[in-house]
Amino acid sequence: MSKIDLNKVRFSTKVVHAGQSFDPETGALSTPIYQTSTFCFETVEEGAAKFSKTIPGFTYTRGGNPTTRALEVKMAAIEGGEDCVATASGMGAVGAVMIAFLKAGDHVVCGDTLYGGTSVVMRTNLAQFGIDVTFVDTSDLEAVKKAFTPKTKLVYFETPTNPLMTVTDIKSISKIAHEKEARVVVDSTFAPPPIQFALKLGADLVLHSVTKYLNGHGDVLGGVVVGTKEDIALIRGNGVTKICGNPPSPFNSYLVLRGLKTLVMRVEKHCQNAMDLAKYLKTVSAVKEVYYPGLESNPFHKLAKEQMNGMYTGIFSFELKENINGMNSFEAGKKLVNGLKIATIAVSLGDPDTLIQHPASMTHSNVPKEIREKSGITDGLIRISVGVEDVEDLIEDFEQSFANL
Known part of the structure; x- marks a missing residue:
């Protein structure tokens, strides 16, 4: 014992x-x-x-x-x-x-x-x-x-x-x-x-x-x-x-x-990677908004800092602008996700692998657009579960995919 x-x-x-x-x-x-x-x-x-x-x-x-x-x-x-x-x-x-x-x-x-x-x-x-x-x-x-x-x-x-x-x-x-x-x-x-x-x-x-x-x-x-x-x-x-x-x-x-057994190490890495990736996405001109409570600009940041022990989790969403090089946000969202090489297209979360999905064309594709958008799931919304890879590789992966939009 x-x-x-x-x-x-x-x-x-x-x-x-x-x-x-x-x-x-x-x-x-x-x-x-x-x-x-x-x-x-x-x-x-x-x-x-x-x-x-x-x-x-x-x-x-x-x-x-x-x-x-x-x-x-x-x-x-x-x-x-x-x-x-x-x-x-x-x-x-x-x-x-x-x-x-x-x-x-x-x-x-x-x-x-x-x-x-x-x-x-x-x-x-x-x-x-x-x-x-x-x-x-x-x-x-x-x-x-x-x-x-x-x-x-x-x-x-x-x-x-x-x-x-x-x-x-x-x-x-x-x-x-x-x-x-x-x-x-x-x-x-x-x-x-x-x-x-x-x-x-x-x-x-x-x-x-x-x-x-x-x-x-x-x-x-x-x-x-x-x-x-x-x-x-x-x-x-x-x-x-x-x-x-x-x-x-x-x-x-x-x-x-x-x-x-490895929960603490994994969660710390997920959270740090998510924070770094969210900060990067805030600087991308094609991104309209990043929904991550770890960002000081997020309306829930103060509560999250207290309630979530300053760690904020490893999953978040970001929204693309409506017109990107002549594409609407629906088509741009699909193209961005399809162009990633490290992030895997999947709907779960918490895995060592970074997982990404485009709700409007995947999980919520059968929901009428007006109902979907009332809950904030717009055509350009993308959800990402950030894995434990090297975050610099993840950022570079997004950079090359954004460059091809």
């Missing part, structure tokens, strides 16, 4: 050691992959005690697995929560939270800018269960206050948002919600620790798609939710192991544990 007092060590040490120690049977340093569906018992009495949870232990991997448990313990320590439950995907985490805390007749106050899958849940699926949702710009505190009803049970938002990087004040929203006896759930996928600690800022639950920065290698689907022991028990029992039935595979849990 580990001799480390996790309450006394600093973040980087905690990330490496929390939830993991050498295997007591073999001495293996890495947590073993317990690739099993079921677990055996010496006696009927032992099995009964583990099923009733009067003694600790594992019974069936849908309800718990040693490899996955190591991940959950590590994530609870990283986020500063009491417990964590892991899921097979980020959407598995979202769905399990909704199942655990909402019933017919309840009301949710929800951020108006959401990941596409979450948007379907909020706009379509919850209505099927008789749950009402009000969408607001959660960066507008007065709008949030007005959205509450006597039936509001949950406030849900992402910060920063995709793709314009709008930042919501977690501490202020939590104060408003708690006065109304509502839970606050923050999707912090875009700003994982050590960038942002939602629970420390007052949120009740924080969730992540570990597919992104937490795993960090583009080879896993997964999700986590962190909160109090009581809340996590409800999510695990009512959501993950029952109606959703979506625990992660032990192998995926192992991969995320491996990825988390």
Whole structure:
């Protein structure tokens, strides 16, 4: 067993050691992959005690697995929560939270800018269960206050948002919600620790798609939710192991544990590269605007500096001007992205590789232009997840592509 007092060590040490120690049977340093569906018992009495949870232990991997448990313990320590439950995907985490805390007749106050899958849940699926949702710009505190009803049970938002990087004040929203006896759930996928600690800022639950920065290698689907022991028990029992039935595979849990070992180094590099690239793009004549809260010119910079510990994340968007050498911004955006040699055209984020996409012709191509532009996704908007390559190479890559517009 580990001799480390996790309450006394600093973040980087905690990330490496929390939830993991050498295997007591073999001495293996890495947590073993317990690739099993079921677990055996010496006696009927032992099995009964583990099923009733009067003694600790594992019974069936849908309800718990040693490899996955190591991940959950590590994530609870990283986020500063009491417990964590892991899921097979980020959407598995979202769905399990909704199942655990909402019933017919309840009301949710929800951020108006959401990941596409979450948007379907909020706009379509919850209505099927008789749950009402009000969408607001959660960066507008007065709008949030007005959205509450006597039936509001949950406030849900992402910060920063995709793709314009709008930042919501977690501490202020939590104060408003708690006065109304509502839970606050923050999707912090875009700003994982050590960038942002939602629970420390007052949120009740924080969730992540570990597919992104937490795993960090583009080879896993997964999700986590962190909160109090009581809340996590409800999510695990009512959501993950029952109606959703979506625990992660032990192998995926192992991969995320491996990825988390380098979280601090990776995130620092992502953030620094993003800052340098954003500053460069601000100087390009063809660029209309850069949406990155790390820039002092950004309207959310002051809040982000405090809430995101001065790191600002590794993803941002920028917008091209409407007329570039006779091309409209839609055609220029496509040509710019197609002309890059290092940045890879893809829609995820948090990978070591720099990933870029043109929303108007890709992820939002089926959304009517007038609706798309109301949410700020213009024809010339480009989203980039900055990787860990040498930033000078990335800047040179953009320079050659801009030169060919």
